[in-house]
Amino acid sequence: MSFYDATVPAFLQILGSLSGLLTKAEAHCEARKIQPDVLFNARLYPDMLPLTRQIQIASDFAGKTCARLTGSEVPSTPDTEKTFGELKARLARTIDYVKAFKPGQFEGADAKDVTFPVGPTNTMTLKGQQFLSAFAFPNFYFHAATTHGILRHNGVEIGKRDFLGVN
Numbered sequence: 001m002s003f004y005d006a007t008v009p010a011f012l013q014i015l016g017s018l019s020g021l022l023t024k025a026e027a028h029c030e031a032r033k034i035q036p037d038v039l040f041n042a043r044l045y046p047d048m049l050p051l052t053r054q055i056q057i058a059s060d061f062a063g064k065t066c067a068r069l070t071g072s073e074v075p076s077t078p079d080t081e082k083t084f085g086e087l088k089a090r091l092a093r094t095i096d097y098v099k100a101f102k103p104g105q106f107e108g109a110d111a112k113d114v115t116f117p118v119g120p121t122n123t124m125t126l127k128g129q130q131f132l133s134a135f136a137f138p139n140f141y142f143h144a145a146t147t148h149g150i151l152r153h154n155g156v157e158i159g160k161r162d163f164l165g166v167n
Contacts, residue, residue: 002103002106002107003069003106003107003109003110003128003129003132004101004102004103004105004106005103006132007065007066007069007106007132008066008098008099008101008106010137011062011065011066011098011140012095012098012099013164013165014058014062014140014141014144014163014165015058015059015062015091015094015095015098016091016095016165017144017162017163017164017165018055018058018059018091018144018147019088019091019092019095020162020165020167021147021148021151021156021158021162021163022055022084022087022088022091023084023088024151024156024157024158024162025039025084025151025156026084028151028155028156028157029084032155036083036084038154039051039150039151039154039156040052040082042150042153042154043150044146044149044150044153048146049146050150051147051150051151052079052081052082052087053079054143054144054146054147054150055081055087055090055091055143055147056077056079056081056090057139057143058140058143058144058147059077059090059091059094060077061136061139061140061143062094062098062140063075063077063094063097063098064116065131065132065136065140066097066098066101068114068115068116068131069106069109069112069114069128069131069132070101070105070106070109071112072101072105075097077090077094109128110127110128110129110132111127111128111129112127112128113125113126113127113128114126114127114128114131116131116135144163145163148162148163
């Protein structure tokens with residue numbers, strides 16, 4: 001399996017599923033007369049980030065990981081979304097960005113040094129394979145799964161097939 005095949009399709013699958021989760025969350029709010037901000041600010045625990053940030057971070061991990069692995073300019077993505085439409089538009093832009101990468105851009109990425117931020121003032125450097133498997137994917141899936149958990153915890157009727165994007 002090429003490094004491209006191990007990376008891009010995985011990101012696209014879950015980014016698409018996150019968009020589907022937001023569509024179901026929006027319908028849930030409309031049907032039950034719930035203000036969307038209730039869900040946007042929902043957390044699984046008080047010290048965790050709210051739903052909106054979970055979506056933003058998952059989106060960032062997909063796009064910025066592809067950029068770092070290919071030596072492309074890392075996109076800047078301000079976190080300004082306040083509506084379901086804006087969150088879905090962010091996911092759509094990320095999907096388009098990730099889709100634009102070509103397999104050849106990932107050649108050798110598994111063995112190249114990837115330097116990335118860890119916190120506001122520190123960086124870390126790992127080989128591409130380790131960066132993807134031990135840092136980028138775990139973070140991406142954590143924030144995607146937390147999005148699912150927040151929505152499910154708040155009564156949105158979703159399940160594993162929704163998370164996987166196969167519903």
